[in-house]
């Protein structure tokens with residue numbers, strides 16, 4: 001993987017400790033065990049020594065029997081090394097309820113329709129409130145930091161009865177793929193007996209990987225074995241390639257990551273300083289990591305695996321955003337085909353830059369020449385070339401016409417992340433608040449969004465959960481209360497298991513999660529027994545998943561002013577804007 | 580998309596109305612009575628129009644989106660004008676009850692038309708104002724702005740020692756920041772006061788010391804902001820007020836219309 005971060009001094013991330021400080025003796029001990037024993041410390045630069053990585057980017061976690069280490073479907077930003085004891089990877093999907101995720105009970109169809117008659121008058125009333133001790137189980141190790149709370153599975157033998165599982169022993173690593181590629185965890189891992197794990201945050205893992213061939217090869221093998229083939233098959237040129245050639249392409253594919261995995265932490269400050277002046281916007285574009293540069297000779301095809309990239313075109317002294325690419329989209333198709341037919345490298349027509357965090361696959365031109373072009377028909381080649389003569393990703397629709405300033409606005413504010421963003425057309429909105437009232441009626445009298453937000457002309461993106469492609473809010477929820485529904489993609493908070501630590505609310509770059517104090521059915525604010533503080537819960541839009549009509553806000557708007565929309569789909573957006 | 584929807588709805592409405600007109604002329608030519616027929620159609624239409632209020636109150640029921648309902652509401656309501664005309668045979672009634680009823684109907688109808696025009700034109704005017712504000716927050720924003728203006732002026736007087744701006748502020752501007760606008764402005768928002776204050780501020784700025792000049796610049800921005808807030812307040816209030824009146828007329832209309840229908844049956848049509 002290329003080095004996209006230039007290390008001049010001590011990495012900034014080390015200013016924030018990763019858990020309790022590691023002592024020097026702890027680090028000494030780690031250096032005695034595999035894989036660290038065989039890592040060559042000489043290969044690390046003086047500003048980033050191996051010792052310092054271990055000291056600052058890792059922490060030792062102790063788990064009791066049955067402690068949940070990672071949960072299937074969760075997003076996380078660290079990997080784990082088994083130091084002592086055993087970890088059990090549960091391969092077959094565990095019951096969501098066992099993992100503390102399923103909402104208690106969903107109201108039925110009729111109940112959900114007529115529920116507004118039973119809505120409490122006061123805000124944020126809960127009929128049942130579980131105490132923290134109920135949720136966290138027999139947590140002997142009381143942690144002050146709520147974000148480090150752990151959830152336990154009771155009665156493990158019964159839970160695991162009919163599931164397949166694999167046991168990991170000291171020296172083995174897990175969770176690295178999810179940490180590096182921002183994909184949901186593919187399995188649940190439990191502590192099997194008393195277990196000690198070393199948790200490594202993703203930056204540390206990336207730095208270790210860059211300088212440790214064995215580790216890099218291990219992770220790249222995992223990459224290849226996982227979704228790579230599926231991903232390649234979805235690419236226009238490769239969809240009909242004979243299996244053995246696809247295999248060869250897969251073997252030669254390069255993996256690259258750009259930008260900052262934790263982009264949301266720095267995003268707030270940079271966006272607030274963004275005044276909208278074009279000079280600043282240009283600086284912002286140039287500061288983004290370059291994946292491919294306009295005018296440089298074509299070297300191969302780029303596929304976006306996760307995250308977003310900005311496609312831009314030089315204009316005057318700046319860069320004009322033409323589109324943004326997300327997961328599954330391709331860059332450079334016209335150029336690779338041109339290079340092949342002309343037999344000399346064609347210059348790239350656009351630049352591609354990482355926005356926040358982006359994970360890409362690169363298929364070198366030579367590999368395409370050898371395995372792809374000889375095996376696809378001229379007809380397919382012509383079709384693909386014609387379609388991509390000018391950039392036009394397939395699901396953007398053929399007449400996607402979104403004016404550049406709007407595109408810049410959506411990119412600058414990172415609204416491109418939204419799959420269900422709430423757009424309000426201020427030229428039509430009579431500010432009647434029917435949308436707010438409908439939302440409140442659906443959520444026990446508590447509106448779950450604010451009809452206010454960033455504006456571009458008469459278009460407003462309101463403060464409502466966008467159910468993002470890259471749900472940064474889900475990173476690090478200690479109880480897994482915030483999760484994504486696997487069938488609908490809706491990000492939901494399971495109220496009973498939310499412990500009010502506000503990790504999600506602080507991570508949301510759009511400020512769309514609200515922490516609220518809750519009341520019991522008598523209307524009194526609920527106080528936690530142990531801390532004597534009010535109990536908080538995270539709340540946000542749940543897209544009215546249990547309503548037959550879909551989001552109540554949209555169907556309640558009399559003037560067609562409000563819509564929930566996937567901002568990754570420019571065709572849909574342009575249709576709405578130009579209606 | 581909106582154009583296609585409009586064509587479709589207008590076409591459908593005209594077709595239904597044409598059928599109705601044809602029926603009445605057919606009945607009349609056969610010397611039949613049309614009053615009960617048109618009366619019931621009108622009553623049903625008014626019930627349907629009023630039902631929109633209930634629809635809005637029950638947003639979780641799966642009975643169509645509010646936007647579809649409003650479209651139906653508008654075209655049915657427009658159609659009632661013709662039905663009403665046929666029903667009263669294009670003459671305004673004279674009896675006390677009938678006069679009340681006809682007036683109520685006309686008022687509701689007119690308020691609907693005016694409201695529709697406002698609903699379609701005011702939002703774009705509001706969107707042109709630089710800042711989007713939530714109606715309920717306006718009083719709070721206003722008083723914050725007033726405090727800031729006063730604070731800025733006092734601070735300048737204190738630090739610079741010169742009172743030109745201070746005196747001008749307390750004489751000409753403090754009232755503007757402190758008080759809400761009068762009814763006249765709410766009925767017809769205009770930028771006369773804004774223009775006058777800005778002009779006076781420009782005039783006085785010639786006599787200001789450099790620190791006062793800086794504050795004066797801030798005051799320019801604050802006057803504009805305050806005026807924008809007032810504009811939002813007035814326009815959003817208007818959008819709420821008309822609907823309040825429109826609903827307020829609806830229920831008396833319904834009640835009187837039902838009474839009128841009952842009486843018509845009792846007296847065998849003698850009242851018509």
Ligand code: HEM
Nearest residue numbers: 432558628629631632635653656657687688691692695829
């Ligand atoms: C003549 C009998 C009419 C009756 C009984 C009637 C009744 C109603 C009722 C009950 C509402 C619901 C208000 C709410 O709950 O928020 C409403 C809304 C509305 N009416 Fe009418 N209406 C009539 C005529 C009209 C006409 C002629 C028009 C215009 C062509 C019109 C335009 C509207 C509009 C635009 C709204 C919705 C405003 C909003 O939600 O912003 N109405 N009407």
Ligand code: SF4
Nearest residue numbers: 429430432433435557
């Ligand atoms: S319901 Fe529609 S018109 Fe009314 S405030 Fe909401 S977005 Fe605006």
